[in-house]
Amino acid sequence: METVAEQFSKLSRIWPEFESRPGQIQMAEAVESAFREAKHLIVEAGTGVGKSLAYLIPAALSALENQKTVVISTETKALQDQLVRKDIPLVSEILGQEIRAEIAMGASNYVCKRKLGNVLTQGTFGPEMLDHLEFFKNWTSKTESGRRQEYDGFSSFDFWNKVTREADSCLGRNCPNFSHSFYFLERAKWQKAQILIVNHHLLAAHIASDFNILPEFAKLVIDEAHHFPETLGSAFRIELSSGEIQKLLQQVWNSQKKSGLAVRLGSPRINDLTTQAGEKLFHCFNSIAGELPLNFYGSQRIRKVLKMDGGAFESLLDSLEQTLLQEGKKYSKESEELEEKEIALEIEMLAKRIGEVAEGLHLFRTMDAGERVYWADPPNQKTKEIYPKLLTQPLESESILREVLEPRTESIIFTSATLATNRGDLKYFSRRIGDLSSKSRIVPSPFPYEKHSLLFLPKDVRDASENPEGNSADLSRYILKLIELTQGNTFVLFTSNRSLNEILETVRPLSRFPIFSQIELGSEPAKNAFLSTENSVLFGVSTFWQGVDIRGDKLRSVILTKLPFQPPNDPVLEARSEKWKEQGGNPFRDLQLPYATTILKQGFGRLIRSERDTGIVSLLDSRIWTKSYGKDLISALPPAKRIPSWDELKSEYSKLPKYATGALK
Numbered sequence: 001m002e003t004v005a006e007q008f009s010k011l012s013r014i015w016p017e018f019e020s021r022p023g024q025i026q027m028a029e030a031v032e033s034a035f036r037e038a039k040h041l042i043v044e045a046g047t048g049v050g051k052s053l054a055y056l057i058p059a060a061l062s063a064l065e066n067q068k069t070v071v072i073s074t075e076t077k078a079l080q081d082q083l084v085r086k087d088i089p090l091v092s093e094i095l096g097q098e099i100r101a102e103i104a105m106g107a108s109n110y111v112c113k114r115k116l117g118n119v120l121t122q123g124t125f126g127p128e129m130l131d132h133l134e135f136f137k138n139w140t141s142k143t144e145s146g147r148r149q150e151y152d153g154f155s156s157f158d159f160w161n162k163v164t165r166e167a168d169s170c171l172g173r174n175c176p177n178f179s180h181s182f183y184f185l186e187r188a189k190w191q192k193a194q195i196l197i198v199n200h201h202l203l204a205a206h207i208a209s210d211f212n213i214l215p216e217f218a219k220l221v222i223d224e225a226h227h228f229p230e231t232l233g234s235a236f237r238i239e240l241s242s243g244e245i246q247k248l249l250q251q252v253w254n255s256q257k258k259s260g261l262a263v264r265l266g267s268p269r270i271n272d273l274t275t276q277a278g279e280k281l282f283h284c285f286n287s288i289a290g291e292l293p294l295n296f297y298g299s300q301r302i303r304k305v306l307k308m309d310g311g312a313f314e315s316l317l318d319s320l321e322q323t324l325l326q327e328g329k330k331y332s333k334e335s336e337e338l339e340e341k342e343i344a345l346e347i348e349m350l351a352k353r354i355g356e357v358a359e360g361l362h363l364f365r366t367m368d369a370g371e372r373v374y375w376a377d378p379p380n381q382k383t384k385e386i387y388p389k390l391l392t393q394p395l396e397s398e399s400i401l402r403e404v405l406e407p408r409t410e411s412i413i414f415t416s417a418t419l420a421t422n423r424g425d426l427k428y429f430s431r432r433i434g435d436l437s438s439k440s441r442i443v444p445s446p447f448p449y450e451k452h453s454l455l456f457l458p459k460d461v462r463d464a465s466e467n468p469e470g471n472s473a474d475l476s477r478y479i480l481k482l483i484e485l486t487q488g489n490t491f492v493l494f495t496s497n498r499s500l501n502e503i504l505e506t507v508r509p510l511s512r513f514p515i516f517s518q519i520e521l522g523s524e525p526a527k528n529a530f531l532s533t534e535n536s537v538l539f540g541v542s543t544f545w546q547g548v549d550i551r552g553d554k555l556r557s558v559i560l561t562k563l564p565f566q567p568p569n570d571p572v573l574e575a576r577s578e579k580w581k582e583q584g585g586n587p588f589r590d591l592q593l594p595y596a597t598t599i600l601k602q603g604f605g606r607l608i609r610s611e612r613d614t615g616i617v618s619l620l621d622s623r624i625w626t627k628s629y630g631k632d633l634i635s636a637l638p639p640a641k642r643i644p645s646w647d648e649l650k651s652e653y654s655k656l657p658k659y660a661t662g663a664l665k
Contacts, residue, residue: 003029003032004025004028004029004031004032004057004058004061005025005028005029007057007061007094007095008020008024008025008028008053008057010094011094014090014093014094015090021048021049021050021446023045023046023049023443023444023446024049024050024051024053024054024443025054026441026443027043027045027049027051027054027055027415027441027443028053028054028055028057028058030043030439030441031043031054031055031058031059031221031413032058032061033439034411034413034439035058035059035062035219035411037411038410038411039411039437039438039439040406040411040412040413040414040436040437040438040439041411041412041413041414041438041439041440041441042414042415042419042426042429042430042433042438042439042440042441043413043414043415043419043440043441043442043443044415044416044417044418044419044420044424044426044441044442044443045415045416045417045443046417046443046444046445046446046447046638047417047445047447047605047608047609048445048446048447048608048610048611049443049444049445049446051223051415051417051443052079052082052083052087052223053087053090053091055072055221055223055413055415056072056083056087056088056091056195057091057094057095059072059195059219059221060088060091060092060095060099060194060195061095062219063099063194063195064095064097064099064194068217068218068219069190069191069193069194069195069196069215069216069217070194070195070196070217070219070220070221071196071197071198071203071214071217071219071220071221072195072196072197072198072220072221072223073197073198073199073200073202073203073220073221073222073223073228074197074198074199074200074223074224075199075200075223075224075227075228075231075546075547076199076224076547077149077199078547078549079223079224079547080103080197080199083101083197084101084103084197088101088195099194099195100192100193100194100195101193101194101195101196101197102186102189102190102193102195102196102197103197103198104186104190104196104197104198104202104214105147105149105198105199105202106201106202106205107164107165107166107167107170107183108164108165108166109147109148109149109164110145110146110147110148110164110165110182110183110186111140111146111148111163111164111165111182112163112164112165112166112170112177112181112182112183113140113146113177113180113181113182114171114175114176114177114342115162115163115164115165115169116140116163119159119162119163120133120137124162125159125162126156126158126159128156128159129154129155129156129159132153132154132155135153135154136151136153136155139151139153143182144185145182145186146182146183146186147182147186148160148164165182165183166349168348168349168352168353169345169346169349170183170345171333171341171342171345172184174333174334174341175341176338190214190215191215193215196214196215196217198214200222200224200227200228200231200232201231201235202214203220203222203228204228204231204232204234204235205235207232207235207400207404207405208235208236211408217409218409218410218411219409219410219411219412220409220411220412220413221412221413221415222412222413222414222415223415223416224416224547225414225415225416225419225429226416226418226419226429226598226602228414228433229397229398229401229432229433230397232397232400232401233393233394233396233397233400233572234393236393236394236397236400237391237392237393238356238360238363238391238392238393239389239390239391240357240360240361240364240389240390240391241380241385241387241389241390242281242282242285242385242386242387243380243383243385243387245281245357246278246281248350248353248354248357249274249277249278249281249354250278251350252270252274252320252324252350252354253270253271253274253275255271255274255275255278260274261343261346261347261350262274264343265327265343265347267323267327269323270320270323270324270327273316273319273320273323274320276316277313277316277317277320280309280312280313280316281313283309283312283313284308284309284312284313284314284361285387286387287306287307287308287309288306288308288376288387288388288390289387289388291306291307291308292376292388297378298378298569299375299376299377299378299569299570299571300375300376300569300571301373301374301375301571301574301575302364302374302375302376302390303374304367305364305365305366305367306364306365307365308361308364308365311361311362311365313361314358314361314362314365317354317355317357317358317361318355318358320354321351321354321355321358324347324350324351324354325347325351327347328344328347328348328351331343331344331347332344333345333348360390360392363392364390364392370394371394371395371396371579372392372393372394372395373392373393373394373395373571373572373574373575373576374390374391374392374571375390375391375392375571376388376389376390376391377389377391391571393572395572395575395576395579396576397432398431398432398433398434398435399434400434401433401434401436402433402434402435402436403434406434406436412436412438414429414433414438417445417601417602417605418598418599418601418602418605419598420442420636421593421594421597421598421632421636422597422632422633422635422636423635423636424442426440426442428590428594428595428598429594445638446611447608447610447611447613447638448611449608449638449639449640450639450640450641451657452608452613452614452615452656452657453607453608453614453615453616453617453638453640453641454615454616454617454640454641454643454649454652454653454656455604455616455617455618455619455634455637455640455641455642455643456482456616456617456618456619456643456644456649457618457619457624457625457634457642457643457644458478458618458620458622458644458645458646459622459625459644460474460622461474461475461478461620461621461622462474462622463622463623463626464562472502472503472506474620475503475561475620476503476506476507476510478559478618478620479492479503479507479559479561479620480507480510480511481646482557482559482616482618483507483511483513483537483557484512485557485616485649485650485653486556486557486615486616486653487513487535487556488513488514488534488535488536488537489535489536489537489553489554489555489556489557490537490538490555490556490557490558490559491537491538491540491544491548491555491557491558491559491606492537492538492539492540492559492561493540493541493544493545493558493559493560493561493603493606494539494540494541494561494562495541495542495561495562495563495564495565496541497519497541499561499562500517500518500519500539500540500541501517501519503539503561504517504539511537513535513536513537514533514535514536514537515536515537515538515539516529516530516533516536516537516538516539517538517539518538518539518540518541518543518544519539519541523540523543523544526538526540527544527548531550531554544606545564545599545602545603545606546599546602546603546605546606548606549609550606550609551609551610551612551613552610552612552613553658555606555607555609555613555615556614556615556616557607557615557616557617557618558603558604558606558607558615558616558617558618559617559618559620560600560603560604560617560618560619560620560621561620561621562620562621563596563600563619563621563623563624563633564596564599564600564603565592565595565596566592566595566596568592573591573592576591577591577592589629593629593632593633596633597632597633597636600619600633600636600637601636601637603617604617604637604638604640608638614656614657614658615656616649616653617637617640
């Protein structure tokens with residue numbers, strides 16, 4: 001079979017706009033070698049290298065040669081769409097044969113025909129859906145996938161929850177709809193796919209479920225890999241919310257509405273236990289609230305076992321679980337009667353979930369489950385929650401990668417535009433993936449940053465920790481000047497909602513350009529408003545620091561208002577820092593600084609998305625001048641021309657080439 005270099009040589013004939021990039025071929029050969037030798041590979045590929053083709057071609061060749069699926073995991077939907085609609089068809093053309101590629105999504109993305117039928121029959125669809133049911137039913141009769149993302153009509157959040165699939169409430173082969181189930185038909189396609197595309201959350205869920213969701217695979221590409229360790233850790237998280245537990249109990253028996261599974265079972269014992277559990281729930285969470293400090297406005301570590309109610313609620317849940325399982329012996333999922341199947345399934349599902357809540361409570365009362373971090377989040381005001389939420393997850397995802405995922409794979413490719421810290425150091429990311437034995441490579445961006453981009457680093461922005469009011473005034477002043485300089489066409493990126501709202505309140509009345517806020521509109525509507533409005537400005541937070549791809553004159557300026565350090569009181573970071581310090585490390589240097597560097601590089605990367613893009617990245621945080629780590633942060637960024645003064649910025653900006661359709665002028 002031809003090598004990847006030979007495949008790339010065909011591209012210029014197929015794609016007239018293709019320009020050969022040595023870095024792209026180097027990366028492709030490194031991926032090919034890792035696959036062939038069953039090795040792992042870490043590769044940072046700067047923006048513009050063309051990393052998706054660099055891993056897709058060797059992935060496709062491997063799948064064809066070995067007749068085994070290669071899985072590609074991404075962080076963003078935008079990259080998934082690019083792979084399926086643009087890159088994989090191009091790879092098929094290069095190789096001269098169609099590559100079977102599928103996107104796999106989590107179960108809750110697919111309509112469940114059984115649940116939909118029950119909702120329509122029982123009339124539990126909600127009044128907001130009355131005028132939209134026919135359109136929805138018509139769509140379900142035509143769609144092949146039944147995927148939520150393909151539906152373009154109106155549907156409420158509550159309605160979708162009622163009609164989409166849940167893994168633990170699925171009858172599987174015992175369902176009368178099994179042969180034409182959207183989800184299981186899609187899963188059959190996954191089994192036949194040569195390239196299977198997933199997102200990080202589904203891959204992490206697959207690992208957490210003991211590899212029970214996706215087809216078997218031995219080769220894996222993790223693109224946008226810089227956040228995968230955090231996503232993996234979150235997949236093993238346990239959350240206990242009084243509101244969610246109450247909803248769970250009400251699914252068994254709601255004494256006020258006289259509804260729930262207990263109505264179908266006719267078991268006074270279950271009614272009684274569930275009612276008692278509902279009462280104990282509030283006693284338990286009252287006790288929890290009493291053990292936590294009164295000034296409770298943010299996430300807070302729990303460092304010692306909680307007394308709670310001495311385990312009374314936990315014990316009652318155990319009794320309810322066992323009683324449900326005993327009652328479940330009267331029903332069979334193998335029955336010819338659909339109603340009996342559904343009762344058996346519902347008993348099994350609710351008993352399992354109740355058991356998991358009891359196990360979670362036990363964890364907080366004993367903390368005897370190995371290295372985990374425990375914390376509490378403040379009550380969710382949107383849901384009118386009155387009690388804090390309890391959360392726990394493994395302290396490190398490194399061991400999960402090393403001990404759980406690595407033994408099940410031959411080769412893992414980790415790639416992103418931002419894996420290295422200063423001076424090309426990949427040690428931080430290597431630690432985050434468990435120091436797997438792996439090769440590494442850095443492929444620099446081919447873009448002419450020196451000619452096309454300016455990095456504005458003013459020295460006169462006052463420090464927010466020493467002078468908050470002065471800092472806000474300086475940020476507002478510079479943001480207004482920068483917006484005026486580029487005639488809008490600007491992203492202003494913040495590290496907190498509070499800071500965004502505070503600056504927006506000052507800047508918006510003084511700006512002659514329209515400003516859209518991610519907090520006011522939501523991520524996607526804010527982006528769409530920005531794209532559809534001339535000379536506009538977008539104020540955003542974490543979502544817009546990474547994964548957003550806007551090219552040309554529409555985005556001429558990216559303003560980073562603050563260095564993106566994690567909050568030092570973040571429970572997981574705090575716990576990891578304590579352990580790192582105990583082992584003789586420096587948590588700030590070894591954990592916080594590399595993380596901030598990665599996100600800073602992502603923020604810078606919003607500006608230059610093609611070889612024709614030009615503009616300004618402004619970093620309005622004087623700590624880069626006053627702190628010893630400032631030089632390291634700046635050295636990690638692309639080689640844009642560094643400018644410290646406003647007058648020089650205006651002069652240099654006027655010299656930048658302007659983007660025009662197809663060319664610079």
